[in-house]
Amino acid sequence: MKLLLVLDDPRRAQSFVDYLADIGFKCELTLDDEHNVSIWLVDESQWLTAEPEVKRFIAEPLHPRYQDAAWRQGDTQVHFAKGQSQPGLFRDVLSRTGPVNMLVLLACVIVYGFSRLGLPMFELLAFPPQLSLLLGLDFWRGFTPALLHFSLMHLVFNLFWWWYLSSMVERRRGHGKLLLLLLVAALLPNVMQFLTSGPYFGGLSGVVYALLAYVWLSGRLNPMGGIGLPDGMAVIMVVWLVLGFTGVLGPVANLAHLGGGLIGLLQAWLDRAKPVR
Structure with missing residues (x-):
């Protein structure tokens, strides 16, 4: 077998394997101790014709063709090679949850x-009533509204x-990059929201908008970086942001959402050429 x-x-690995099966390549999945999934081509003689498909998947892993192939299979389970099993849901979630998360x-x-x-x-963690208080012992309250x-x-x-x-x-x-996004996307949008309302x-939604913008633009700027979101998901969040400004959703921290999104876009652009882990 040949490692692809x-x-x-x-x-995501299973959806790619399902797509490869649709076009005539039989593959198997194996799982290592760190929960990384290896995709193996069973017939090594097919490597030269399978390689372009691997490059295309790396360039656009979220393309609908892969999810469509998974749906055609009618089976949502991940199938590993004989002798291996998919980790349970709790173990899978826990393995993806880092310390900052x-x-x-x-x-x-x-x-x-x-x-x-x-x-x-609320009295303990809310933004201080005066902006000048952030320069004193209450500086931490610039962040803590995100926890409410x-x-x-x-x-x-x-x-x-x-x-x-x-x-x-x-x-x-x-961890450092996530912590940076968390702190900056909580503090600056919170200041913006305070000046308005x-x-x-x-709420954590300003940070969520920062992460969404960061992940989406990072995927566009560096498709091989391992993170990204479908454009449709980004569009939905933008529509939600616009609806918030119209007042349809009731009282919403719109400036915190907008500020978080702008911070995420800026950080993704700054990180566009940096190597990934």
Whole structure:
């Protein structure tokens, strides 16, 4: 057998294998101890004709042709070579959750839980009433509004997108890059929102917009970098942003969302030529 490619996403690997099967290449998947998936070409004599398909997949891994092939198979399971099995859902999720990712998840859940118990979390963590206070001992309150959520739906929506996007960034760009995006995309958009509406806001959505913009543009600028999002997903988030400014969605921290998105785009452009892990 001939090794074609190594990926860290079992489902994306399976969709590529399904596509290759559609066009006449039989492949197998194996899983190593670090949960990386290797794609093996069974018939090595087909390597020269399979190689262009590998390069095309690397250039545009999110192209609909691969998901279409997976749907035609009618089987959503990942199939590894004999003697191997797909990790369980919990183990798979845990393996994708780095320390920065997990720390923010736990912090948001704990803060929300304490607030439901009646503890004054908003008073403790909200943006200070005067911007000048950030230059003193309350500097940390420029970030902590990102940990505040005002309903279970608000919390679940933000944490899902935080986990999904930050897992890609932390695995491919490192803990430091994710931490940088987290801090900058919380602080600066929070200042923007404060100048517009005062200190009565909270949520991780500004950071989520920064990560979404970063992952999407990084995928466009560096298709081989291992992270990216379909254009359709980016369009949906832009539409959601526009709807927020129209007032249809009610009170929304629109400036925090816009500021986060701009920060993510800028950081992706700055990182466009940097090597990935």
